[in-house]
Amino acid sequence: MTIDHETRFAVHPDAAAAMGTEDLRRHFLIQDLFQPGRIRLTYTHYDRMIVGGAVPGADPLPLETIRPNGTARFLERRELVVVHVGGGAAEIRAGEESHALQPRDMLYVGMGQEVTFRSADAGDPARLYLLSAPAHRTLPTRHLPHAAAKRMDLGARATANERSIFQYTTTIETCQIVVGMTQLAEGSVWNTMPAHIHDRRMEAYLYFDLPLEARVFHMMGAPHETRYIVMANEEAVVSPPWSIHSGCGTSAYAFVWAMAGDNVDYTDMDPAPLKDMR
Missing domain, CATH: 2.60.120.10 (Jelly Rolls)
Known part of the structure; x- marks a missing residue:
């Protein structure tokens, strides 16, 4: 499996006020998002938002489900936004459609789709920022150039x-x-x-x-x-x-x-x- 994940629990403001530097960083900061050939996800208990990064190579990198989702497929009950934040062009397959993303482009993927990522040039892999939240219905997948x-x-x-x-x-x-x-x-x-x-x-x-x-x-x-x-x-x-x-x-x-x-x-x-x- 090419996915790593962790969970962040919600913090009360009184608890946060008493935290030192290391505790604040451990609860709120997300580091090392972009690792070659991997997808790294942080599942938060703030509105069940997932924050992640993907750095695909030339071979497809599938967005597989993680245990906190509790579903057979990652987007079974979720929507997804992908933002290209660096590197070369990316190809994202959502269902039967393929979308080419350039730096700073965004792709919205509706609930229920199977998603894979790949880079057009393995020597200049794309760095893709991933954001996912629970969804209540399927909406059309849309590519939005910057x-x-x-x-x-x-x-x-x-x-x-x-x-x-x-x-x-x-x-x-x-x-x-x-x-x-x-x-x-x-x-x-x-x-x-x-x-x-x-x-x-x-x-x-x-x-x-x-x-x-x-x-x-x-x-x-x-x-x-x-x-x-x-x-x-x-x-x-x-x-x-x-x-x-x-x-x-x-x-x-x-x-x-x-x-x-x-x-x-x-x-x-x-x-x-x-x-x-x-």
Whole structure:
């Protein structure tokens, strides 16, 4: 079997407030996602979101079920989003259809499909970021090139948060998963500040396009009890519904954000004003 998996349990905000650095990293940080020839998955108890990575070679790499799913097939009761975050072109087979993904493209796969991954060039394998959440019905599989995503330009150079947000799933129908990508402009380092929470949905971030020595300080915690996790390139972090999720990097970077929960309303958030944060 070419799949590794682990489980992350939900953490109460009071428990998180008492954690030191190593405990915060053990519960919320996801490392080593992209391993050649393997699929690595983290099954979370936050809205049952699965966060993973796949690095296929020239041979098909099947997305097989894992024990926490409790189903015979991985997507028997789930939907899937695949985001190409690096490397060469990828070919993803979903059911009877095949889809060619270039860097920063997204593929949505509806419930019930069998999925395999392969790289067009084994010498330059694709790094595929995987996000899966429970689904209640089968929706059409859709390939969304990066250029077709809904774009919003926010922030300003004066506040070091000039950025472009690319909303992927707002242009297609999903059961509950919401996914997009944010690109920081050169010279900007802050994302999602002022911060917010959304008590009805969890979120996960994957930071990428970071230089080897660069880092992002990912802010988390209840607004009145904040903490941070220092993150390197192509590492992910789980954000509970009660937590803020913001970051400041030592250089420009990009990140994929993904939510699952009670609705698919991108604007459903509760602000955390800077004056109230601690």
